[in-house]
Amino acid sequence: MRSLRSNCLVAVVIAAILQGTSCTPQSCLEETIAEIKVPLYLSSTKIIQAPDSLTLYGINSGSGKIHNKATGVTKVLLPLDPSAETCGFVIRINGTTDTLLIWYDSFTHLISKECGYTFYHTIDSLIYTKNIIDTIKIKNRSVTTINEENFRILY
């Protein structure tokens, strides 16, 4: 009986130590930034096609250009400012410039314990110029870290 008592006490202490040391943080391997995913379609063929040249940047952003005369780009990602309700972008396709203005709401979203919280967005409305852009279709208003098409640009 004495061995039972001592063994039980040892068991509890060992278990507590194991529990305490097992809670080490793990690394985040998931996408943590939610951006608007926009594939580029050629309006004449209705198939995805990279323009010969693509330049993209945010209006009044100090971070420079997202793309600068880039080639082979079939999908652009438009980041949004969670501290604002609207964002503007300038997109230059094959030397012709258009402007997009997007209105949206932002809210916090838990990705996982390891990756923490990020901001998701819900698209409210969109206006754009039509110099080279034929149409922008809104396919999914929920902007998340999941790889889903949000807008579709036909040029």
Next chain:
Amino acid sequence: MRRISAYYISALILLITGSVMTEAQTQTPDTVVIPLKIRAGVEVTGPIIYLTDKNNLNTEGFISADLNERIGLFLGAGYSDYKYSQYNYDYNSKGFFLKAGVDFNFLKPEKAMGKYWAGVGLRYGLSSFTSEIPSLKYENYWVSITTSVAPSTYLSHYLEASPGFKAEIFRNFSMGWSVNIRKLLYSGTGSKDARPIYFPGYGSGEGSMSFGISYFLVWNIPFKKILVEVKKEEPVETEETETQ
């Protein structure tokens, strides 16, 4: 790692107590006197873990009362203060939880003798807590901000199944463990976006199930003795064949 520790402890206690119990089972009487008890217990790993990790305090206690030799009523309560930090955020969750349910002892009365309990507890849990993000760093093309999310109060519900074992190691004093399998019924948020990371009494908010292990020190107060008939196993009849 928690599961491994559970297996170690389970095997250890079962081996030890199994040998003790078999010593008391050499003869089976027709009836046995079983003391019904009120039990008051405290969970010990929470405070021990807190000594090494000040970010995670979990205290829990319970009272239970035997209805008969197999079934007991259970009422538990606890307090949890959980803090977590990762590379881009800090998180706090603290609050109280209540559990109520029934304990079923699967041991035969002549084996249990009011001293041993091996069975399962089925409980309904209620967790009332506040969850907040004191610091959240976010950086993308537009901004590099540090913001926070103010404390919100939540009321969540869950079910718990707790198979386990308890043995009286001193007079009216027991120790035991239970494995806790919990199913979250309602997170209290109504939305997956602002879901808390940790629910007091339930555990990690990731997924709709959580698992844990508890170790209890229990004070037993006998309040009544009952006479329980021992069901004897009927001997298996063997057909005798005569050979000439």
